[in-house]
Amino acid sequence: MFGRPKISVAIPVYNEEGNLQELYARLSSVLKAQKLSYEIILIDDGSTDRSLQIMTELNQKDHQVKILSFSRNFGQMLALSAGLDHASGEAVITMDADLQHPPELIPELLEKWQAGAEVVNTVRKEAKGTGFSKNLSARFFYWLIGRMGKIDLPGNAADYRLLDGKVIETLRGMRERARFLRGLISWVGYKQEFVPYQADPRFSGRTKYSFSRMLAFAMDGIASFSSxxxxxxxxxxxxxxxxxxxxxxxxxxxxxxxxxxxxxxxxxxxxxxxxxxxxxxxxxxxxxxxxxxxxxxxxxxxxxxxxxxxx
Structure with a gap:
């Protein structure tokens, strides 16, 4: 392992007890195949189910699994920020715990990074099981914030991405509380590449994003980047x-x-x-x-x- 880049994978977790075992199995299999040293950082965002217990069991059998447990629920964006703050890798991959972000895409992200990209974003081709109205509203939101905030965000961008260490250091210096990370990552610049992928349905459970949370997310994005x-x-x-x-x-x-x-x-x-x-x-x-x-x-x-x- 000596001399090879170390990869950190940061994953926010909120009541994902039905997904964690499958996530770990698929993710660790992909990472081991890359023959790179790695760590998996699971951020427990105040879960009320057995998520923390399952994560602790994963750590006991694999010490490359690390856990940050919040004192309460702070939200996905701050959980991602905590993962970035504590990551030690030369590059950090962020992804969701529901397996809509397929771990099997990681080799392609690493390939783009090793070719010189400093930010490797993913773009959903199609979200299976996602309604037409939700897809349309998401595209409209990203078009609107792009026009008002002067940042370039594709309408089907995801929080599944790879960030180089220099990008991480830049983001660590930006401590604003209403954190719209997709906008921040677009705003900081650097050499960015895009990888399309097919989004699968959730492996287990239901989405935690209610309409009110989606609305608050949209308002944070607009207020953070546009007057x-x-x-x-x-x-x-x-x-x-x-x-x-x-x-x-x-x-x-x-x-x-x-x-x-x-x-x-x-x-x-x-x-x-x-x-x-x-x-x-x-x-x-x-x-x-x-x-x-x-x-x-x-x-x-x-x-x-x-x-x-x-x-």
Whole structure:
């Protein structure tokens, strides 16, 4: 093993007891075939099932399996960040525990890295079992954040990727709390390659991403990389002011040059309700940005590790 690159594989785990044994069997088989020294870092994100017990058993029979156990659930992005912070490999592969990210793709990621790529992203060809509406909304989100945030994200990108050590060091210096890692990895640059893959259905269990979590994920992505929603209030204010000015000119014309009476109460009420609604929307947007500033200035740790096993 001496002199060969060491590979770290970082995997967030949240209530994945039905997937861990199969994940370990397939992943370790692929890694051993590469004849490279490696470590597998499993990050327990506050699981409430037998996930931590199973991970501990895997560590006992294979000391290349290492475990970080959080004090509570901090979320997938922070679990990935913890894995990157504790990885010792010259390159780090991040992937999910549900086996929708096939371990058998790792040799191709390593090949791209050894050929000079510093970030090797994966792109889903098709997600089996994923609804049309979910795929469409994901593509729309990545198109939107690409336009507003000036970062290039493919519409079917995944958190299955390989990162070179220099990229890891850069990411370790970025300690923002609302972490949209796909955006951060695109933003830092470096030489990036893409590998398409066929996403399989979950091996066991159900997705942990509810609609509310997906919405929060989207809001984090937009707020982290774009101030366009804040500028939009200025643009909309200018538009409303311009339309109001035209309406004033129209009202003056009606009053001076015709005998018609202006319909007053209905138009005034509609205008007041419309402008009031717009103001409330943008107060909410400003509140979202301020809440993120509030979280940053508190300077709390990104995550709390309750237990380390194998380090």
């Amino acid at each position: 366009f929603p804040l500028r939009l209030s200025t643009y909309l204010g200018l538009l409303i002011a311009f339309l109001s000015f035209l309406y004033i000119l129209y009202a003056i014309y009606i009053r001076l040059f015709t005998s018609q009476a202006m319909a007053g109460w209905a138009s005034v009420l509609v205008a007041v309700l419309f402008i009031g609604g717009i103001q409330l929307i943008f107060l909410g947007i400003i509140g979202e940005y301020l809440s993120r500033v509030f979280e940053e200035v508190k300077a709390r740790p990104l995550y709390i590790v309750n237990k380390k096993i194998g380090f």
